[in-house]
Amino acid sequence: MKRKGPADAKEKLGFAIRERRHGLGISQEELAGRAALHRTYVADVERGSRNVSLVNIKKLATALGCMVAELMKEAEL
Numbered sequence: 001m002k003r004k005g006p007a008d009a010k011e012k013l014g015f016a017i018r019e020r021r022h023g024l025g026i027s028q029e030e031l032a033g034r035a036a037l038h039r040t041y042v043a044d045v046e047r048g049s050r051n052v053s054l055v056n057i058k059k060l061a062t063a064l065g066c067m068v069a070e071l072m073k074e075a076e077l
Contacts, residue, residue: 008048009075009077010048010049010050010051010052011047011048012048012075012076012077013045013048013052013057013071013072013075013077014045014046014047014048014050015046015048015075016071016074016075017031017042017045017046017060017064017071018046019074020064020066020071020074021046021064024064024065028042028043028046031060031063031064034062034063035056035059035060035062035063036059037056037059037060041056042060045060054068057071
């Protein structure tokens with residue numbers, strides 16, 4: 001069965017981060033390095049299995065070259 005898309009806020013944010021990362025053509029490892037986070041943490045965030053703190057959302061947005069507000073808008077949050 002094919003998934004229609006992210007269902008909850010964590011999944012929506014993870015999907016937006018993954019889409020932006022893919023758009024930049026960087027790996028999870030590269031994003032993690034830029035954000036000073038562990039690669040497995042980034043993987044968990046992208047899967048929607050982590051409840052991300054505002055501090056880490058800011059780190060990820062900065063590493064992706066965007067503002068938190070842009071990331072939230074893309075995630076439809």
